[in-house]
Amino acid sequence: MASSSLVLATLFLATFIATSNANFNNDFTITWGDGRGKILGDGDDLTLSLDKASGSGFQSKNEYLFGKINMQLKLVLGNSAGTVTAYYLSSMGTTHDEIDFEFLGNVSGQPYTLHTNVFAQGKGNREKQFHLWFDPTKDFHTYSILWNPQRIVFSVDGIPIREHKNMESQGIPFPKNQPMRIYSSLWNADDWATQGGRVKTDWTQTPFTASYRKFNADACVWASGSSSCGSGSSPSSTSDWLTEELDSTSMERMKWVQKNYMVYNYCADVQRFPEGLPTECSVSS
Template sequence: MASTSSSSSSFNVSLLLVSVLLGISLIAVSASNFYQDFAITWGDGRAKMLNNGDLLTLSLDKASGSGFQSNNEYLFGKIDMQLKLVPGNSAGTVTAYYLSSKGASWDEIDFEFLGNLSGDPYILHTNVFSQGKGNREQQFYLWFDPTADFHTYSILWNPQRIIFSVDGTPIREFKNLESRGVPFPQNQPMRIYSSLWNADDWATRGGLIKTDWTQAPFTASYRNFNANACVWSSGSSSCNSNSPSSASGNNNNSWFSQELDSTNQQRLKWVQKNYMIYNYCTDTKRFSQGLPPECTATS
């Protein structure tokens, strides 16, 4: 009887493992597809969708860079994308991945990855524009090599805050402080954009290091896009004004009211203490007439 019970138990464990593996397979199959969600907008063939739409690559050579944009516009959401950045000597190049609206008073939420000389760290540059006004830069080194493998870069954007995260670790939070006169992106739908381009006039050490075109073409890769978000279409949102009950993506809409819990507040402090290399909120020389009001807010 013990032998029969053991065999039955082994069979059940095997069945469970198969079920789990099948579940993972189904999740992978149902993941977002670049053909469905994005359009290549420029680059004359330098941007490519590969592996049946599971992979997208952008490349840059001396003649041109390349870029793409989302087919949908969003008004609030949790946006995830995995990127593998240009390896080797990428000095002078910028890989930009961001949300942006249109018009003179546009809103924008930026990740920009500034290339490096081989062996030097990438700089992750972040910014938030609201009603056409930016100047809210924070820059970081990363705690891993972003060219060796894919890593997940996320933007959580809800009516209360914007949170930038890397592999689930928050690196920056920008709160809605409109009550204190700080404009916050909340009225203009935004598309997702990405581009790989030459910025050797400023990107690496303030433009001191120029792009080495013998290393071209430079290539960045993208996969596993996910938008659990409110889609904007024909002047209205797929979410009602109070909740994202009709948000695209999965059914977990907790992002609409998400804030940093105590664990993630500690993670944020860890990143900012150990990896932040520039913070506009401490640049008293630049803001000699006084720091922006969000920098002195206590809540």
């Protein structure tokens, strides 16, 4: 197993993994916030802001059915307690699918909590939470979702932090039939976001601002009832990501992150599930 120093060096180098440029004017629409969401310059950058009156949000113009999604974010600086910056994929309706990154703010000097979750057919409750090995407010970092018919992988700067496998063979629903848009929002959730709601939003610090750049989607676009990659839940494509899985090196990196930075795992919360942990918890997910 890799030593801690080697893993740290790998994490440091992975910070500089590049993603291709995108144009937010072409790919996204500001959906709410009354001017608090802004696409800047020629469309290379986007910001969302939150004040006491309102937060803000945007969504992708395209829907996707499987993809490898990358976005660089720089989170709210300073005292971000009570704020949530959400970046996720979601379909619509009561039986929706969803793949979540949520960044829960904290008081100055305390770490952000990176909250992840997976919904399938309207059912979530699959939360895993992490602290990060860097300050996500000082610079941009890349947050990625790999979603293919076999698995969902959450990554930070190219380092996988969580894998959620398709276990339909064991009767567990997996997101594979509903196309999803990309969403992001910055909003106030001080009733629960920071230390269970004990720390409230300090409105003297407004406006709170999160910044975005270098979106990239190597993905199957869904339009008019069909996928750009072909039909069915196993689309025909030459894209490597459609069959991508974690190799031994990636597995070791993920285990290292989970050992050192995971602060909540629903599969270890026996008090929450007194009748027994969810079935998928018997398999790494």
